[in-house]
Amino acid sequence: MxxxxxxxxxxxxxxxxxxxxxxxxxxxxxxxxxxxxxxxxxxxxxxxxxxWRTRQHLVLDALGRRLGTNTTRVPDSGCVICDLIGGITVFVTVFRRVPPGVLGALLTDCTGQPGLRTAFMRTLFEPARNAVGEMVDRAKARGDLRADLDRDLAVDLLGALVHYRALFAHASTDSESVTSAVMTLLRGMAARKLDHAH
Amino acid sequence: MxxxxxxxxxxxxxxxxxxxxxxxxxxxxxxxxxxxxxxxxxxxxxxxxxxWRTRQHLVLDALGRRLGTNTTRVPDSGCVICDLIGGITVFVTVFRRVPPGVLGALLTDCTGQPGLRTAFMRTLFEPARNAVGEMVDRAKARGDLRADLDRDLAVDLLGALVHYRALFAHASTDSESVTSAVMTLLRGMAARKLDHAH
Amino acid sequence: MxxxxxxxxxxxxxxxxxxxxxxxxxxxxxxxxxxxxxxxxxxxxxxxxxxWRTRQHLVLDALGRRLGTNTTRVPDSGCVICDLIGGITVFVTVFRRVPPGVLGALLTDCTGQPGLRTAFMRTLFEPARNAVGEMVDRAKARGDLRADLDRDLAVDLLGALVHYRALFAHASTDSESVTSAVMTLLRGMAARKLDHAH
Amino acid sequence: MxxxxxxxxxxxxxxxxxxxxxxxxxxxxxxxxxxxxxxxxxxxxxxxxxxWRTRQHLVLDALGRRLGTNTTRVPDSGCVICDLIGGITVFVTVFRRVPPGVLGALLTDCTGQPGLRTAFMRTLFEPARNAVGEMVDRAKARGDLRADLDRDLAVDLLGALVHYRALFAHASTDSESVTSAVMTLLRGMAARKLDHAH
DNA sequence: TGCTAAGCGAGACGGTACGTCCCGTCTTAAT
DNA sequence: ATTAAGACGGGACGTACCGTCTCGCTTAGCA
Structure with missing residues (x-):
């Protein structure tokens, strides 16, 4: 046209x-x-x-360009611990590249505007999750992660931790803290086998 | 005075x-x-x-009153799985009692105002965390959770998941989803014992 | 432009x-x-x-419109006494058309703002004075008023009296009072010829 | 009491x-x-x-004290021209002692408050008028001013001129201007005897 | 001399109006 | 036809000031 x-x-x-x-x-x-x-x-x-129709569209677009459109990937290190750390790093990188606090406020402002919300998710939420999801798939294929592990739950556990700490800044997202979290996620928190019959 | x-x-x-x-x-x-x-x-x-000095102070105070000053507690069920679910529920309750999206926007608006940020944490962040933290302590004392489990990390893993899902609404925080997450956190994600020599 | x-x-x-x-x-x-x-x-x-930059500008403009931009004139009656009464009437009319007390307060508020003061004079002060000034010129040309009479002083004597009485309301500005003042102004106050050798 | x-x-x-x-x-x-x-x-x-009940009462009282409660008098010079100049000077003095513009604004603010208005007149208006009135009486008794001259009108003509010029500041109230006005008032403005048969 | 109560000083209050920033939109002239 | 640009109509801001209320203290007059 x-x-x-x-x-x-x-x-x-x-x-x-x-x-x-x-x-x-x-x-x-x-x-x-x-x-x-x-x-x-x-x-x-x-x-x-x-x-740009609204301030939100503008900010989203500006940030999207800044994050880059090149597909994010978690490098395949062969070691599940390194991979998980790499996965977390992908999430951390998002926050490093976005001015602090913008994510939360922008997301709030997208409330009630479905199209905008979708764009937000596609731009700032899903790319990192997809990259980490692929990493989880590889680790499962290698037999490093449980076969019955829910892929989305795994991604959530990693992404949520980063988001939470980045937002509230009550704890660090540096390498050491992250490694500690990864080890706990892998080993589990339970001291012994447990049943839940309630 | x-x-x-x-x-x-x-x-x-x-x-x-x-x-x-x-x-x-x-x-x-x-x-x-x-x-x-x-x-x-x-x-x-x-x-x-x-x-109230600013709109933020007002909203924070109004929400704080609504959440109640009565100390939140996780009931001691004796069963670690139930306890963890109870812990998650405490976090979920916070979001149920606060109008959607307000938490994120308010937190963002606290950026750069240390006193306000502190008040935010004390009112909307720490009470639930403290309750869950105590629950973790009890479970560790009972021998249900690893003795070397970092208390704050455990609280983070639970709280982060709820926050993440409540904010992005990409996944549910209902009972079933929550149970699934708890089981994964307890058992761990690893298929077998793993070393990390990198 | x-x-x-x-x-x-x-x-x-x-x-x-x-x-x-x-x-x-x-x-x-x-x-x-x-x-x-x-x-x-x-x-x-x-x-x-x-x-309008200020309240004063607004009031001045609003009053100016109300007084009309049509040039005020004193009708030429051929009789100097009638003319002088007509001149006084022009001044009286200004006060009749402006809400009581506004003139004084507005003028006061123009203190220290040269541009505003000028506008005030042009709008509410000079038109009536010009009209009366022309009347004085005509009367002088006719030989009804002294050839050496200062035009501005004559205008002042008429305008001041109206202003004074309108403002303090201690005396009337009706036809009778006005006629009496005009007669005094014409004849003069002195009982006989006077010298001033001091 | x-x-x-x-x-x-x-x-x-x-x-x-x-x-x-x-x-x-x-x-x-x-x-x-x-x-x-x-x-x-x-x-x-x-x-x-x-x-003080209102701002107006306060200002009026403060100004009244400043003007002094000592009775104003016009010195009896024996010469009617000097006396009249002295009378005008009494009026001028009032304006010299009061911050510019205050008189008009204060008077306006007294509108609709009879008691306050009366106080204003007694304090800032009448003293000077009384002094000049007495001077006029003396001059009439001496035969310097017309026997049929209205005392209040004479006072008005002098006071109005000062007030008018002080307020609008379009003309001076200095000695020369004042003398010129006095001479005109004494001699009258008419070039010859006039009748008014309308 | 001690007691009582009226009136005082001071501070903060509830509320009106201010003058300004910014929003989102409309109009004109240029491309 | 659509743009760039300027100004517009209007919502809300945070503040200065008004006139008043409440408090604790001071002081005169009575006991």
Missing amino acids: ERTGRPRDPLIDDAVRDATVELLTQVGYARLTLEEVARRAGTTKPAIYRR | ERTGRPRDPLIDDAVRDATVELLTQVGYARLTLEEVARRAGTTKPAIYRR | ERTGRPRDPLIDDAVRDATVELLTQVGYARLTLEEVARRAGTTKPAIYRR | ERTGRPRDPLIDDAVRDATVELLTQVGYARLTLEEVARRAGTTKPAIYRR
Whole structure:
């Protein structure tokens, strides 16, 4: 389909995305105003609204570009412990690349807008999970992880821990802490075989 | 310290807190305006600002009252599986009692305000963790959980899962899912004994 | 100069001016609030501030419109006494058309704002004076008034009296009082020729 | 009648009056806040309200003290021109002693409060008029002014001119201007005898 | 001399209105 | 036809100040 009329200036797209990320890191999501984004990008608000329907769409797009579209993968080390640590690292990397606190606020702002929520999940949630899921599959195939282990649950246990600690910052996500968590997840928390007959 | 000047009208305190919770459930955190809170509470903005320094302080206080100050406890069932499920339930309850999305947004808004962040942790984060932590201690004392299990890590693994699923809503936090997670945490994910010599 | 951007809604201009005059007559200048003006005009404060820099500018403009931009004139009756009474009437009319007390308060509020003061003079002060000044010129040309009479002084003597009595309301500005003043001004107060050698 | 209870601190009365006059000269009547008066006087608002019912009462009292309660008099020079100039000077002095613009604003604020208005007149309006009135009486007795000259009108013509020029500042009230006005008032404005048969 | 109560000082309150930031949209001129 | 840009109408903000209420203290007059 052909487009008519004046073509959109592609430089504005980038300038706005850059200004958005810059502002996010400087003042955070809550104090991000399109007025200031437009100012820093050297353009105006209508030009932004023409490209992104809402502030949420803009931030999501800007962050998505920053995270990169190149498929994330967990390197296959052959060692399940190393693989799991690698999996956690994938999650940690997401938080390293996104200004602190933005994820939670953005997610909240997506409440009630299904399309936006889907986009959020596809951009900031699923890529890392898919990479870790594949890693789990490989480890199961190798016989390193239980055959009856639920793939999604495994991914959740790893991802949740990172998310939780990154969000509340009550505990570290560094290598040592992460290794400790991995060992516990592998060995289990139980002291002996247990039944649950209730 | 002396108390002087006209005393604050305690009815306003309650009316504002109630109006805040009501608005949070109706329009969410992002669209909560102090103007509307004041209107519904039958008072004015200055009266609110006199009591709570910021919107965040107000919301935190209102939610804290709603969660109750009565100490949360995990009932001691004697069965470690039941106890762990009970522990998870404590976390789930927090989310059930707080309007959806508020926790994340509020936490984000606390960024950069140490005092506020501390208050947030004390009100909405630590009570549930302490209750679960005590449960873990009991199970360890009974010999149901590994003696070398790190208490905070155990609490994290339970709490993180709930938080993660409640936030992203990609998986359930119902009884069945929770039991499955508990069993995996107890038994561990590994198919056999593993070494990590890297 | 180019005109760009969304044009101002002229209906708002009129609605605000009308609401201003209405409020002035009902509650006076001191209790005039832009909040109430906006409410009655069915608009908001920013829309008002966009049009008038301050409350003073608004009131001045609203009154100016009400007084009319049509040039005031003193009818040429051929009789100097009638002309002078007509001149005084012009001054009286200004006070009749402006809510009581507004002139003084507005003038006071213009203190220290040269631009505003100038606008005040141009709108509420000079038109009547010019009209009376022309009348004085005509009477002098006819030989009814002294050839050496200072035009501005003559205007002052008439205008001051009206202003003084309107403001303090200690004496009337009705036809009889005014005639009496005119006769005194024409004849002079002295009982006989006087010298001043001090 | 005897008073019981703790006596009022007389130092506060003076401190508040002084602070009021100070503020009036610095920021004018419109920006005079009791909050700031109290601050500068080293006291509090209730202490002020206990002494003066309203801001107007306070300002009026403070100005009244400043003008002095000593009866104003126009010196009897024997020369009617000098006397009239002296009369005008009495009016001018009032404005010299009162911060500019305060008179008009205060008068406006007295609208609708009969008691306050009366106090205003007694304090700031009548003393000067009485002094000039006496001067007119003397000049009439001497045969310097017309026997049929209305005393109040004569006072008005002098007072109005000063008030008018002081308020609008469009003309001077210095000695030369004043002499010119006095000569015109004495001689009259008419070029010849005039009849008014309309 | 000690007691009582009226009135005082001071501080904080409940509330009105302020002037401003920012939102999301509309209009014009240019491409 | 569609863009870039400027200004608009309007919602909500956080604050200055108003006039008042409450408290604890001071002081005069009575016991």
